[in-house]
Structures are given as C-alpha cells and as structure tokens.
Amino acid sequence: MAELVLDTSVRGAGLVVISEGGAVMGHRAVTGGVGSVHESLRDLLKVVPSPVTAVLVARGPGSYIGVRSGLAAGLGFAQGRGLPIHLVGSLQVVAETVDPVGARALVLRSAGRGGLLGQLFSATEVGWTAVSPSQLVSQGEDFPPSWLEAPGVIDPEGVASVGAGQRRLNPGRGLDRALARLAAAAEGPGVPYDQVSADYAVRVGAQR
Amino acid sequence: MRLLAIETSCDETAAAVVESDWTVRSSVVASQADAHARYGGVVPELAARMHLERLGGVVDQALEPVSGGLTGVDGIAVTRGPGLVGCLAVGVSYAQGLALATGLPLVGVNHMTGHVLAAKLAEPGLEPPFVALVVSGGHTDLIHYRADDDVVLMGATRDDAAGEAFDKVARMLGLAYPGGPEIDRAAGSGNPGRYRLPRPLLPDFNFSFSGLKTAVLYLLRGLDPTDPQVVADVAASFRLAVVETLVAQLEAAAESAGASRVVVAGGVASNGLLRATVRERFAKVAEVVIPAPSLCTDNAAMIGAAGLVRASLRGFDLEPLDADPSLRAYAA
Ligand SMILES: [Zn+2]
Numbered sequence: 071m072a073e074l075v076l077d078t079s080v081r082g083a084g085l086v087v088i089s090e091g092g093a094v095m096g097h098r099a100v101t102g103g104v105g106s107v108h109e110s111l112r113d114l115l116k117v118v119p120s121p122v123t124a125v126l127v128a129r130g131p132g133s134y135i136g137v138r139s140g141l142a143a144g145l146g147f148a149q150g151r152g153l154p155i156h157l158v159g160s161l162q163v164v165a166e167t168v169d170p171v172g173a174r175a176l177v178l179r180s181a182g183r184g185g186l187l188g189q190l191f192s193a194t195e196v197g198w199t200a201v202s203p204s205q206l207v208s209q210g211e212d213f214p215p216s217w218l219e220a221p222g223v224i225d226p227e228g229v230a231s232v233g234a235g236q237r238r239l240n241p242g243r244g245l246d247r248a249l250a251r252l253a254a255a256a257e258g259p260g261v262p263y264d265q266v267s268a269d270y271a272v273r274v275g276a277q278r
Numbered sequence: 279m280r281l282l283a284i285e286t287s288c289d290e291t292a293a294a295v296v297e298s299d300w301t302v303r304s305s306v307v308a309s310q311a312d313a314h315a316r317y318g319g320v321v322p323e324l325a326a327r328m329h330l331e332r333l334g335g336v337v338d339q340a341l342e343p344v345s346g347g348l349t350g351v352d353g354i355a356v357t358r359g360p361g362l363v364g365c366l367a368v369g370v371s372y373a374q375g376l377a378l379a380t381g382l383p384l385v386g387v388n389h390m391t392g393h394v395l396a397a398k399l400a401e402p403g404l405e406p407p408f409v410a411l412v413v414s415g416g417h418t419d420l421i422h423y424r425a426d427d428d429v430v431l432m433g434a435t436r437d438d439a440a441g442e443a444f445d446k447v448a449r450m451l452g453l454a455y456p457g458g459p460e461i462d463r464a465a466g467s468g469n470p471g472r473y474r475l476p477r478p479l480l481p482d483f484n485f486s487f488s489g490l491k492t493a494v495l496y497l498l499r500g501l502d503p504t505d506p507q508v509v510a511d512v513a514a515s516f517r518l519a520v521v522e523t524l525v526a527q528l529e530a531a532a533e534s535a536g537a538s539r540v541v542v543a544g545g546v547a548s549n550g551l552l553r554a555t556v557r558e559r560f561a562k563v564a565e566v567v568i569p570a571p572s573l574c575t576d577n578a579a580m581i582g583a584a585g586l587v588r589a590s591l592r593g594f595d596l597e598p599l600d601a602d603p604s605l606r607a608y609a610a
Pocket of ligand 1: 389393414545575576
C-alpha cells in the first residue's frame, strides 16, 4: 500500500514522493525538463518496495510545462496500472505545510514575471479547505480585497509583505510531508482518466 | 512486434496500434480543429489543455481491438518533436508514465519522419531509396530518403509552408480555418484558368509561397470578394498554382536523384488535386506512394510506423526522453 505523489508545479523544484498512510517513504527532486520527471520517478520506484495503489498529482496553478508534465506522467502511470488518480491544487499543497490555525489564510506563491498566485483557505479539523479559486495577479495589479482581509498569510517564498492586521504563518513541515498527508486523505475512485485537467488560476486583472 | 503509438505535437490528440507487418490495428484521432477555428489558428495553451483532457480516452479507444489491452503490446512510440512545447510535454510525459507503470520499452519519434513513413502503412513493400515531398501546415520539404538512417533534405520552403499559405489565402477569401479543405471545397466550382498566378520556382528544389500569397492579395483588390464565383475562381487558381509549383519541384528533385519511387506525405497531401496531378505526371516514370488522406493529416499510426523503423534500427530508448520542440525534421 503506497501512493505515488507528483508535484511539478514549481519550476525547477518539483517533487516525486511515495507515501504510505501519510508518511514519506521516499522522495526525489524534479529539477529539469520533461525527462527529469521520468528519471526521478523511475529511480524512486526502484527503491520503494511497496506496490503503488493510487496516484495523487498537483494540478497547478504553476509552471506551464511542469504542471502539464506532472499531470500527464501521473495519468499515464495511473492508467497503465489501472489505479485511481486524485488531483489536488498546488496552493493547497503549500497550505498543508502549515497546521490549520485561525480562521482563514491566504496562500501566496510567485507566478514568475513579477506575478503572484494566491488562494484563500479556511481551517477545518481535517486540514485547509479552499474557499476561493486560485487567482493570478499580474505585476502592477492590485490585490483582490479578500486577500488583504485574510488574517493569516502563508508565503514560504516571501513574495509579498503582510498588511496591517495580517500575520505570517510559518511552515511546520516540508512539501514532501504535506504531499504525503494529502495523499493519505485522498480516497475513493478518483478522477476519470478522461477528466484530468490543470488549474490555470483566474486572472484577477482580466476580471475587471 | 506491436506498438502503441501516441501523437500530440500540434492540435490532434491521437493514439494507434501498429504491427511490425505494417498493419494498422487501430488509429484514433481526436481533432481539436473546431476549438481552434474561431481563433484562426492553433492556440498552443488550449491545445496542450485539450491533449491532457483527451489522451486517456483516446488511448483506451486505440487499445480496444487489442486483446489484453496494454499487456498485448510490446512497446510504446511517442512523438518527441518537432512541435509545440506544451503539447509535446503532455504526450512524452504521459508515454513515460505509461512505460514506467507497465515496464514497456519506449521509443521517441520524429514527427516529420512519421509523416514520411506513413507511406509504409500505405505500401508495405516500399523500400528506400525514394524522394518524398512532405507538405503540411509547418513544412514544405523535398527529401531524399536514401536509407532509414540516411535522409537528405534536398529543399524546403524559404518562408511560408504550403499549408500556411492555404490558411492565409483562405482568410483573405473569407473562408474558415483550416484553409486547405475550405479552399478545396470552394475551388470545386471555380475556374482555375480565370486568374493567372505566379509559380515561384526557386533553385535547389526550394519553395517560396509568400510572393504567391501577395499576388492573391493584389488580385483581390480589384475584385469583389463577396461574389461566390470570384471566391471559387480565386481559390481554384491559387490551388492550381500551389499544386503546379509543388509538382514541378518534385519532378526536378526526383530527376536529380534518379528516383524510381516518389512519396507525397503530410496534411496537404490529402489535397485531391495534388494527389491526382502527382499520379498523372509520374505515371510512366516512377512508382508513386501517397497514403490515404487519414494517414496524411496528423495521426498516431504514422508515429507507430516510424517507431517500428527506429526501434529496429537503434533499439528502444534506454534513457528518459525529453520533448524537443525544435528537433530537426527527419533527424533520427
Ligand atoms: Zn504533422
């Protein structure tokens, strides 16, 4: 019983994790192109003895090629073995590095070219639950008002300064452990193989 | 040997199962043409998104006639380039995931070699050497296919590919995208002798279609493009000019190479006038192989054919593949 978890949504810093019941059995960084996802996954499968029984993939938002490569590799692996495939938002993964505290938190991550990705989460007994879609704010654009009202800010890259009344929530665990916990929580038949899709984030500027 | 083949380099999501005796067991193509039509061309991000959403279903469908599904195939072939980077990344990553899950060996294929080797599926007896005209939305090439590991580019377009010229002239005529089939349809009721358009013949078997495109632009200034007969006549005159240019250069290349076999491949090779003209001109001088239209437009059966050739030549790929959007056409 093991779950394969892929998060290649961060350019040059993707991860392949094999988890069992929320614990990390092994992980490998994915630092290169498409071939490197394959290489990391292949190496990891060699050293983890348990058969993989499910797949979890971070569906973005994030690196254009990274998200698509990870989703496609996860889909190919799941379909090749007839395993369920689960999807999780990439900002949910970041949220999961922090124990749920307070009422609400804004998760921020760099989108490259000065842009920011953000999503609001609410703390529950089982973890963080998304309460907004993931949003993209391009360089020079204003933050959505709801971002400024969130009491907590999870911003591991330090991409923004916190506003008055907001406080930083610091990660208590690494991305590999966050992914392993999310894998343990993902149950059921998963997503049909013909309904695997990436999260592209809502463009805030374009909405106005 | 039986290969599952996957093609996602542009706007067709395709999978096929091909046998080493060149039998096509299945060939499934999910076209995205309708989704891109309203933008007048392929939108790369939309294409990559649609590949991801469709690939799982398309592969399942391609495996349907194979008893045992994936356990009934011996390897996987996938297009690794040239093409759109996000689209290639989806196909290559998916194939790698599938290969790791099943233990099947993987072979990366050049999309343009796939177009040429679709000819093996049409005529299994076809052996090199031959001269091939490869015409598509992105390429207009004349190649001397001397052996499976010895392909020489004799000539290519200096500007627009033939398929691109069809798209642009279709837009000038108020016709939809993709332009090739639309111009073909309009030309059906047109007089190809009504307007005399240039036949640009460059030295060294090269092509240039931008001058022809500009000639159509100037021609239309003096005409009423809302008149259906004008549209039909311009379409027919343009199509004839393109076809005569392509065939003239193919004749010159075949003669120079001393070829007794010629192949016409690529999406534009589904054009009825081009097919008929090549067959007529070469009737007495060379064996002509032109795959069925469904094997000329992008498909995965052709990737399977090229995968079979490459695997028999060099074996399967032992190291992880990378998608290579700018892979040189016909490179091994
Ligand atoms: Zn093509």
